[in-house]
Ligand SMILES: Nc1nc2c(ncn2[C@@H]2O[C@H](COP(=O)(O)OP(=O)(O)OP(=O)(O)O)[C@@H](O)[C@H]2O)c(=O)[nH]1
């Protein structure tokens with residue numbers, strides 16, 4: 390039995406929202422650790438994929454985010470369900486200077502719900518609502534309060550950020566990673582219950598468990 | 611000589627897992643072939659996932675039963691070769707969610723002869739982000755040496 394103890398979780402994380410909302414800017418800033426802000430708009434074609442590893446603090450767990458930066462332009466509509474297929478986390482993005490993008494969020498969430506097959510609400514995993522371009526204070530049309538209310542209505546966590554200002558871009562990705570790990574732990578508990586194993590770790594992992602700081606689900610990060 | 615009612619996919623009898631596509635050291639792959647449904651292997655995210663079970667000898671398979679949670683679709687391919695290659699499709703089937711309990715799935719064996727050394731199991735979809743496999747049981751006989759010459763009979 391090896392006690393290397395490194396656990397790598399993987400999630401297909403879809404970033405969706407209206408065209409021009411600022412999805413690619415967020416993804417590229419996060420992926421490049423703040424080095425790459427796309428100043429000129431280059432419309433995403435179909436879907437761009439990149440991978441980023443997030444280490445969960447105080448654990449031996451890392452989450453590989455397979456980020457799918459979806460094209461929001463309507464011409465790609467017929468492909469959206471395909472790119473959402475198998476997603477287990479998502480960021481739903483709107484632009485605080487653009488009312489249309491704010492209003493469209495329920496349409497996008499509906500797509501996510503359809504992809505998850507409605508049967509199992511946990512099947513798609515954690516999701517967040519992201520308000521971006523908050524550097525545009527003068528042109529801002531949607532307030533923080535409106536954003537928070539929408540998030541509450543949609544049942545999502547609320548985040549706001551600015552890719553241009555490199556402000557809080559990482560937070561929604563960290564949250565999703567941590568929530569995905571919580572989901573894994575929860576799933577593990579459930580599987581143990583089904584298998585009739587006491588909630589203690591099975592014998593094979595006792596040693597590993599001792600090395601690991603006690604992690605209660607729900608309070609990581 | 612083991613009987614047809616014996617599980618051939620047991621680590622204790624020389625079976626092994628040759629390949630898996632995800633690993634959590636707390637839930638090692640051999641948990642699937644220890645004959646015990648309490649211990650398990652769990653995927654760590656994403657689909658598809660694959661498992662190759664290598665039997666100790668060639669077996670003419672009569673039954674494959676898998677104990678799992680949250681699997682939505684199984685595929686199975688078999689290979690007769692010494693090395694796990696040149697697989698042929700055995701079955702592809704949807705699985706209902708076990709909700710609060712185990713899924714106990716008997717794979718369809720459409721052909722009359724399902725002789726194999728290796729079984730490649732694929733999970734292309736789950737009812738949740740993670741699936742767990744608790745036991746893979748494979749039943750069958752060691753194949754009789756193929757008759758040579760005119761003695762071969764049609765059924
Ligand atoms: N001021 C400001 N502009 C931004 C910000 N993020 C993105 N932009 C600009 O908004 C425009 C669209 O950004 P993208 O990230 O390409 O938009 P998108 O959501 O990926 O659009 P599609 O690929 O068509 O779906 C670009 O011109 C960006 O420079 C931001 O935080 N602040």
Ligand SMILES: [Mg+2]
Pocket residue numbers: 412413414431432433458459460461
């Ligand atoms: Mg884009």
